[in-house]
Amino acid sequence: MASKKRAAQRGATRRPEKAARREWHVPAWIRSIHWSWVVAPVLLVGLFLGGREMVDRWTIQDVRVTGDLTVWNAADIISQVGWIKGQGFFSADLQGVYDNVLSMPLIKEVRVKKRWPGYVEITVREDIPMAVWNSNKLIGISGDLMAIPAHLNVDKLTLIQGDIEYMDKAVKDYRLIQQALAPVQVNVRTLSLTETGSVELDLSNNWRVALGRKNIEARARRLLKVMKRLPADQVAEVDLRYGKGAAIRWQPQQEKG
Template identity: 30%
Template sequence: MAAYSALDFMTRSTGGKGRAPGRSRRSTQGATRKAPVVRAPRKPSAWLNRIIILTGAGVVLVAALQAYISLQAIPVRRVMVTGELEHTRTELIQDMIQPALVGGFLRADLQLIRSQLEELPWIYRATVSRRWPSALEINVIEQLPIARWGDSGFLNHEGEVIDSGNSEEWRSLPLLQGPEGSAKRLMAGYQRILEILAPLHLEVAQLQLDQRDQVEVVLQGGTRLLLGSEDFLERMHRFVAIYRTQLASRAGEVERVDLRYETGVAVTFAATSQVAGIQ
């Protein structure tokens, strides 16, 4: 009983741990210090990203809208007219297009301006373009009369009628006459006849088409060529061949050449009114 008490006493005196006498007690406070925790920055949430994107887009849109409105307000400050103009005044063109420029530089209807210009009698073709920052450039090609058409008016190279009034400047041009609606056909035929006659250095004074489709050519100098209503270009080639071989030496005497035969021609000479058949 006494031994148990002594053992119990020793245990209590050592703090109940059973350490041997003389061994120092090791302090445990602060023996394992934890590293400081560094937290990663938080990413913006999805809704914040959307707000940023929408705000940026709104700023860009407003800026673009303001720029567009500013451009719309720019007036046309200058109209440049280029091209060789002999019958159309530059001032007439500039005055004519003013109503189309009221809306400003960007709103000017270029297609409308072009159409209006090409309705002028002497304007064959017009092109209209913008030149930054506030100018329009108009290039004009005037009509070039190739022949007179009937009692008044002229034809261009496409057979289009030029309503130019009684211009004395072009009265020396060849005369083309034909039924209504035949202008383009006659102009095409006239140009082919010129090509055929070019080697002979003969020029056309008149080209006529009557109601029966009979074609007649009057050369400079008065010689008449009766070509009929069929194959008149082929008959012109026949005239060239006969002229070279038999008529060139008497060209001034030839009054009329009738080519309405399948082969050969009938030639009337002015001095004697003699009609000669030539094969």
Template identity: 30%
Template sequence: MSEFPKLVNLRKNSHLLMGLTFFICLMSLLAFAVVKLNAWLEDEQQAPVQDIVVSGELIFIDIKYIEMLIKRTQPGSFFELDVNQTHQTVEAMPWVYRASVRKRWPSGLEIFVVEQQPSAVWNGDMLLNQYGDAFDAQISSDELNSKITLPNLYGPGGSEQTVLQGYRNMQSLLETSNLYIVEMFLSERFAWNVELNNGIKLNLGRTEFIDRLQRFVDLLPLISQQDRQVDYVDLRYDTGLAVGWKTFVKAA
């Protein structure tokens, strides 16, 4: 009878040893699986970003350049790719006004881009978007002009929105006469000067420039009856205007 408890304890120890061995094996397998899974997730060849889809109404932005930029700045796997960092990278491009970025399982990236809408050339080397914000075009004037015709606006720093709104107000008034603003200058003293597509230069002064421009439009038919070519029109008067005529030197 004394050997029976020993046999029971032996069996209990045997079961405990088997359970412990099984637990150790299970934990080892889990650890191995975690290591392998982590290595697989980090391996660009196992889970690369294969499809980058860029959408939006794009005229000046090169989709291929966006794809190259993302692959260069985010070289890791699909799982490692930082969406927030990619979003910042895309929105930092000068022609991107807004962008949204999201992953698409299992290996895709979707990017929607709202492109800057250029409204004018600003001070000869920048562009103004539709909201009057200046940005660097980073393209040649020839490439820009091949895709869109823009007025040239000039003004002091910080006056971008004022000048753009002034341009829009004046242009809407001039369109009834089939005239278009080619260049507009706002001086440091906030005096307005305009050059039209027919070569006429307008000096509108600092105040009541819309009323003065309307006076020019009303008197333009009368001015056009003259057998001379207009050089400039000075409208800085309470009533009336002064006309400067172009002079031509006859060839000898």
């Protein structure tokens, strides 16, 4: 028995439908953060550069000096730091001003401040000249060694001579001696230290004095007693390098004609 074949379908056939593709969209808030990372630094740099250019239009126009000045005057200090004028108010090199002023001889303390709208204020405190060291340096009352300002007259200052290793000792001894001699108003014109550190003096009353190396304060007090007992114009030299007393060399007697 013949089987009946199923008739073939005619006409267009449907394609099987593909599954819809799922697309992922970046949330708006993430996109905004992403762009802020790029834009924000650019804006900040632009604002910084633009702001700096704007504020630097305000410049330092003047330098003013205050303080109790004796050796220097305000014009001397201003001339030392005149280069600060014209610098931006906010970018001015105050450290450079401080270093320049402090490097000047006898300037002991410096304060530097910017003052609106456009000047620098410098406050200074001077050291006091105490003595001359080896004819070419100055010793301040603080004991610091420094150059001698060209305009400073040092003729009336004590001359201290010796090796640099004895400088601290010389300053200490000098102070003790000056303090001891204050009641008789006799000054030390020259204080010399030998190679062994022994102290020798040339005084304003024209006495030559040997104090030795030790017990300087006690020997200076003994020198004061000698001054009060002996006529200054008859003494040439005093040697106090003994445990007690003093050796005296008298001025030569002038013959009367």
